[in-house]
Amino acid sequence: MALVATLSVVTLTSCAPSSSSSSATAPPDTAVQHAQFGAPAAPDGHTLELQSDVVVVGGGHNAVWGASSDGTTWTLDSNAPGMDQLAVDKVLLATGYATGRIVQITKDGDRTDVVLAPIAITDLVKNGEVRFDQEVNPGELDVQGFDGGSITDTTEGGDGTISPVSLITPKEDYGDPLRDKPLPVPAKEFSKKTEDWELSGGTGADGLHFAVTTEASGLKVFATGTLLFDALHINLGMVIANSVAGGARGRVSGIQGVKVDVQAGSQNQGGSTIKKEFKLPFEIPIQTLIGGVPVFMKLSASVVVNAALVGTDATITGSGEWHLGSGLDVKIQDEAVTTNGDQDLKVVKSIMDSISGIALGGAVFNLGFKFKMLAGVGAPYFGAGGFATLTVTVGIGIGSALGSPFVLCRSASYDMALGTGVGIVTEPNILTSLLERIPHVKDVLPDDGLTRQATKPILHRKQTMPENQVCVGSGDEDK
Incomplete structure (x- = not known):
């Protein structure tokens, strides 16, 4: 028992x-x-x-x-x-x-x-029973940065994951261990540069914020987002009996909404397509003790950029803010996720009013934010336990569905999905580096089959203006 x-x-x-x-x-x-x-x-x-x-x-x-x-x-x-x-x-x-x-x-x-x-x-x-149950004040949280943030190129024919240089090299001088690359001290902000992109963000009084920017190959992007919290409370855990873990159970409340700001442009002949997922290079650990055994709640996030800027000198901009009425309240029971009824999405700042740009062939920009909460044990960037995820995607578009040069069409969409699961969560680049240094690690890694997860869409809103056949085409509309 x-x-x-x-x-x-x-x-x-x-x-x-x-x-x-x-x-x-x-x-x-x-x-x-x-x-x-x-x-x-x-x-x-x-x-x-x-x-x-x-x-x-x-x-x-x-x-x-x-x-x-x-x-x-x-x-x-x-x-x-x-x-x-x-x-x-x-x-x-x-x-x-x-x-x-x-x-x-x-x-x-x-x-x-x-x-x-x-x-x-x-x-x-x-x-x-391993369980985390605590109110979380984002303004008091620090992020722990690391060198292993990954960028996955999902463009057709892309080159897969861009891996950083080996994070740890065999040390010759054991008298001064880890001098060159020590585990960083937690801080309020993080930043990371790759060859073409820069990621930054951190914690603040209102929630988690991030920015992704680039000026490479004729492409310019500046996109920011904030996941807004209000009295965030996380209760998440699982029961383990005779070495078998049950499903994740608990409740998460106080996720208030999101705000975004997008500015993008392309100088390429024929335009640019962007399909990337950024694993933000940080974890936010909150520690507890259960019978003297350290257990943490780790918060992590990814950003997804999916855009098509058609034609030379195509541009698109927009900014908006949305709140979820009294906040999102999620109940988790194994792989089942329920919310506090139909989400009352309130527009604080209309993104439709701010969409502008130049795109004779049309331009779209989707900015997604994936937020993960893991209650469990493990090293800083390895985790095992029960987890919940929230994905928010905001999309904007300019240009007509039928390609008419005489009508300026604007569209905006807002989607949310919830997920729950139990198992192992690792940073892929760090695991790759570990396997390169010590190949026999593969013989002791936990079975991938131990990870179970399920995702449920909970909100979809879409609006197009003007509401005519030229702009709407065959797409669906949610007023």
């Missing part, structure tokens, strides 16, 4: 230092390190029943020297309690983020490098 966990909320400034027999020269246990490396692990032995091959390393942050920027390599104090029990293929539990399957151990005096691979939540917990 599953044991039910009692949840204790832990703030980053209130975690008390853990005593340990670790080296006197180990770094101090501070609030900054709690935010960066995760809360200390000190299981009580009964609230959550851990698997038999889990090794608990004591000492909290007194046992942690540092971590690599991709969160896979941890440098620990060789003298910390439990270090003598480490072995390849066992599961390490040292802090909230120093958690995973051990695939490599390199000891050098008082410091030991441990490389971790992703785990399923049942690789850590045999029996118990």
Whole structure:
């Protein structure tokens, strides 16, 4: 029978230092390190029943020297309690983020490098309930940036995922571990540049904001978006019984709406087509303890840009803001998702009034925002547990459906979809880098079949002006 966990909320400034027999020269246990490396692990032995091959390393942050920027390599104090029990293929539990399957151990005096691979939540917990239940104030959240954000080119004939350079290289000098690429300290903002695009954003009092920009190959794009929160409350978790995880269950409320601003243009002969998905290079971890076992709620996001700018010097701009009445209230029961009835979408700023541009052959621009909430365990950019997703897509268009040069047609659409699931969530580029360095990692990775998810559309609105056959064509209209 599953044991039910009692949840204790832990703030980053209130975690008390853990005593340990670790080296006197180990770094101090501070609030900054709690935010960066995760809360200390000190299981009580009964609230959550851990698997038999889990090794608990004591000492909290007194046992942690540092971590690599991709969160896979941890440098620990060789003298910390439990270090003598480490072995390849066992599961390490040292802090909230120093958690995973051990695939490599390199000891050098008082410091030991441990490389971790992703785990399923049942690789850590045999029996118990893992649940996050807390009000979330976006203005108090920090983002933890990383080097592994990916950009996927979905254009027909595209070149797939643009992978960054190898994130971690084998170290020759173990006396100064992770000096070149340490795990970053959480901050309010993030930014990342690729060869052609720049991503930026962060947290604020009203929610999560992002921007994507480019000026390459005759294409100019400046698009921003904000997912608006109001009294956001996340209750999400799952029950694990005899090493089998049940479905995600809980409730999410307080998602208020979204606002966007789009400016795009093309100088290419024949125009430009953009189909890209950006995994924003950050996670937002919020930590709790369940019976001394660190559990987190991780918030992450992706941005999808799908646009067609037809003709030379094609341009399109637009900005708008929408609220969901009293806010979105979602109930999650395994793979079933229900909302608080038909969504009352209120237009705060009409995007139809702002759509403009020059597009003799027509231009469309769709900006999507995917927001994921994961309650579980794991390293910073590996996660396992129950999750929920919200996808919001705003589209604007200019030009007629039938190509008439005499009528200026404008269109706008707004779509929302909800998803729920249970399983493993990883950053693909980080996993690729780990497999390149340590090929046998593939032998210990959790089964992809452990991940179950379902998605449900919950809102669709579309408007075209003027409402005539030239502009509307055969498309559907939702007034």
